[in-house]
Amino acid sequence: MHDDEDEISRSPPEDLFRTGIGPPPDAKLDRAIQERIGRELRQLYEEILNEPLPERLLALLEAQGTLH
Amino acid sequence: LTLDPALRDLMLATIPSLRAFAVSLTGSSDRADDLVQETLMRAIANINRFESGTNLNAWLFTILRNLFHSEYRKRKHEVEDADGSYAVRLSTPPEQNDRLNFEDLKRALAQVPVDQREALLLVSAEGLSYEEAAHVCGVVVGTVKSRVNRARARLAQILALDHESEFGADPVVKAALQNPS
Numbered sequence: 611m612h613d614d615e616d617e618i619s620r621s622p623p624e625d626l627f628r629t630g631i632g633p634p635p636d637a638k639l640d641r642a643i644q645e646r647i648g649r650e651l652r653q654l655y656e657e658i659l660n661e662p663l664p665e666r667l668l669a670l671l672e673a674q675g676t677l678h
Numbered sequence: 679l680t681l682d683p684a685l686r687d688l689m690l691a692t693i694p695s696l697r698a699f700a701v702s703l704t705g706s707s708d709r710a711d712d713l714v715q716e717t718l719m720r721a722i723a724n725i726n727r728f729e730s731g732t733n734l735n736a737w738l739f740t741i742l743r744n745l746f747h748s749e750y751r752k753r754k755h756e757v758e759d760a761d762g763s764y765a766v767r768l769s770t771p772p773e774q775n776d777r778l779n780f781e782d783l784k785r786a787l788a789q790v791p792v793d794q795r796e797a798l799l800l801v802s803a804e805g806l807s808y809e810e811a812a813h814v815c816g817v818v819v820g821t822v823k824s825r826v827n828r829a830r831a832r833l834a835q836i837l838a839l840d841h842e843s844e845f846g847a848d849p850v851v852k853a854a855l856q857n858p859s
Contacts (some may be wrong), residue, residue, distance in 0.1 A: 651803040658698040674681040
């Protein structure tokens with residue numbers, strides 16, 4: 611692990627302000643919005659987790675089983 | 679080439695999470711599956727470098743993340759909507775309790791800078807601790823926290839969620855509450 615830059619002290623990229631809406635990126639978000647974002651992301655994850663796994667990925671590991 | 683059956687089963691159990699991370703990171707199921715396949719191939723080929731008893735999940739996520747960054751550097755212009763045009767199309771705030779459309783969410787995620795996006799996904803969706811996410815991303819914990827905060831703010835801005843708290847209440851009611859006389 612290397613010591614990365616302290617991003618809090620850096621100026622935000624200009625493109626973050628191009629739309630002219632919303633708060634600066636370092637502004638503290640309302641708790642309810644933070645929770646909603648987390649909920650939406652977990653729902654997206656859940657949707658993907660429930661998808662059937664592609665055969666090619668399973669076959670890759672199954673082949674390992676037969677070689678062992 | 680051999681793979682311990684217990685390790686193989688652990689890898690198998692991790693595939694859904696690796697896919698979810700990869701799909702959310704790339705916004706494409708096909709690219710995500712390619713990325714997961716490459717991750718598993720790399721892991722199998724380098725299994726002698728995995729230290730038994732350590733966190734296999736974290737190791738696999740680290741491989742996937744590094745592969746994604748290698749690919750990302752080659753096709754950066756395709757990944758992010760740098761001109762913010764999608765944000766303009768989403769300028770109407772969603773209703774407070776409506777679930778977001780998954781495709782909208784994926785497109786919005788694609789606009790979040792990649793280092794912030796991966797930190798947010800690892801912590802908020804995958805459920806890793808800040809320490810684990812820092813290990814996967816190869817940065818210090820404070821950097822992960824900063825990136826997660828920035829990613830949330832950016833996502834709220836793109837999806838116009840920040841308007842909910844700012845403009846959520848009826849303006850007349852707001853004004854009445856501020857001027858009770």
